Amino acid sequence: MQRVPQHLADGILLARLMGFRKGEVFALTVDQVDFQNRGVWLEASSTKANRAEFISAGTEAMEVLTRLVAQARGWKQLHLLTYQRGEKGKRLPVKNPKRAWQTAMKALGLQYRFHDTKASYVTAVAHVATAAVTQQLARHRSYETTKRYLRVADQAARNAVEAIPMKAIANAVASPSRKQESQTDGMAATKAPQEPGKEKALEPLGSKAFPLPSEMVGATGFEPATLRPPV
Template sequence: MKTFFKIENMRLFQRENGIWYVEFYRGKKKSLGTRDRKLAERLFKELQKEALKGKLIFLEKTQRITLDEFIQEYVTYAEAVKAPTTAYRDKYALQKFREFLGNISLAIINVKRLEDYITFLRARGRKASSINIELRHLKSAFSKAKEWGYLRENPFAKIKLLKEEKTPPAFILPDEMKKIFDYLREKDLIFYKLVFFTLETGARRIEVLRARWEDIDWKRKIIILHGKGNKKRVIPLSSRLEKVLEGERKDKGKLFPYEHHDTLSHKWQKVMKALGLKYRFHDIRHTTASWLVMNGVSLKVVQELLGHSDIRTTQIYAHLAPEVLREAIETGLRVTPKIHPVELKVVK
């Protein structure tokens, strides 16, 4: 195999069968379909001109890939290397995007089409926070499309996330939680124990679904929770939760017989509808944090219990502890000179 030209990450070469080929970057090869050297050189120079203009379009299958083909390939990849919940959300975001655009070529997806999709989602009443989650998953997928050589640029890189309205997290009031527990004890004892477990641990859905009996150390009274990315955190086993779980105690196996996080959300919404309440399943976790803060537990301790990697995430609950914050100001600024209000003079 002889190389006759090598220009701008491209080279022209002839294989043993006499056919001339062009090799592009990253080892991609394309037959020129001729054994004629002069014709091959002329075609190579034309391709080089197109490459220098930035308009070179590879004629191989990967450059003609459709959205359906990419989704199938990417979902297979995501399910193999990502956490199940993340892979599921990737798939969901791509499927919704496909429903809007249709099975078009990946190469013609541009910023205008993305902005049209965002407008469509907003017109349907989707919240900015929900749309942003979807955009992040799509951006990640299309970054991989670029990495695989299917796209020259990621169109999502030019899309800014929507401005989200910062609202305090919703939490369930004590009398409402009692109402929920009374209902579940009568209607669904297994789900009652799951909700109780979630409240006592502040666990995320994925942590609840992955909870196993062998993760409970009854002597040390701790529970090991397994979260996203196989992260682990240790939570104290309260006497209340111990009492609820004691009757079902086993040596191994899943604590709860559910496989998918959507199952928890759907069952929870049925309970909310029956009781006339409007909370998400994730609000149980917010409730754990909120009740802790309102009872004087420091934000740093709440951060540790909930497994927040950044204290700023925990600070969304700070407004619930005005007395704690007041004490922090009073004790933390004791070095400030004591100035009596009557000693202050107004300068006109």
Template sequence: MHTWNDATSLWLIEMDHKRTIDHDRRKLEWLKPLLGHKRLADIDRFVIADIGKLKAEQASPATANRYLALIRAIMRRAVFEWEWLAKPPKVRLYKEPSRRVRWLTPDQVRTLLDELLPHQRDACLFALATGLRHSNVTGLRWEQVDFRRKTAWLYADQTKNNEDLHVSLNDTALDVLKRRQGKHAEYVFTYRNRPIKRFTTRAWYKALERAQITNFRWHDLRHTWASWLVQEGVPLYSLQEMGGWKTAIMVRRYAHLSPSVNLENARKIDAVLNKMPDDL
């Protein structure tokens, strides 16, 4: 009979092309002591529910869902691809709250920038200027930057929606890039001549603390970028294209931040009604 270890070994081989395969490996390492040599036939919905409960208590329901989803995917593959099982067990995910939108005011950003180390300040400012995700900032290479056209581009395997993304570089982004020139031959953002793998170090959290900014992640810089653009009247469809979102669902969460634009559009009905006879 096939075991969980058999399934995970084959999963890692077949899914090696996934951008998030390293995330899978880390989750599977955590799951190994719990499932280990269990036969797949013995992994039922009760076993899986207990694992989900444990992870939810250790972290959060949202985190538990990521683990439960991986178990579900592997068990379904054992049924429909490998034909090791007759049917997959039911996996019930936790209900998650709507994704939050946490953003900073310009004054808060100025305070934070004053507290950051120079290399972190440049990266933070670049993220605010472009809306790029953490991995896209850390992985940015000079070959992806075109100063003459004021553009940068991300390859499909670097984006969340697996499509090439064209990034227009405003003056703020260009100023950051010009400051970074000559510091490293290949990567834009480096520290002590080495590419930066993550900006969320102790120095980042200490800077947030000194700036008195709470409940804020690096990814919220992207929320801040999007929120500011919408408040300045940028249409949601333009924001979707600029941010590389594949669907409008994720962009609509910023819609409430543009009341003045909506009011302007709503007033266009006034013009139509004013042309109608007074006795209506």
């Protein structure tokens, strides 16, 4: 099987870890990496929104960036991702990885776009973050765009819940652990008796202390009262 070019593999990895677009990741230079603030500065000319942006990097992403910066400096290159033209040719920045991407997809038997790496990043964020944080990290101007990724994450969560065997849950609820039983018994044994005169404050709704209109039902203290249905 044909090997995926290293510059393409590194570009895919960074896009998946930090949500870069294709044009952003392959244009990255050494001076854009901020080790103090742990992230990458993007110039306005390289972003879709045409505004300067700072992209935070997690631990794994910083490890990749550190390796690429050291590699670029060793090759005396400005760009993080470069390729070598021929076995002894000089290294050049990647202008468009379209050909390498198509070759890699064919070799792997897959059919994906490079932008799918960003979609994968945003969906992963949507699983663990709020809608506002997801939109911020995705760098979407419109919340409507972010909602598409949120729906995918929500559906995945629902599928996971539906896959849980309900019988196992029922057994777990019906059979408390010994630790739970001991804690419950201890609470019952140490519960102080009620002081005289305070019983009425603990009576439920619908008792003599808290009478309810006869036309209302369902008011147990744990659910809203609802009108009695017509006979």
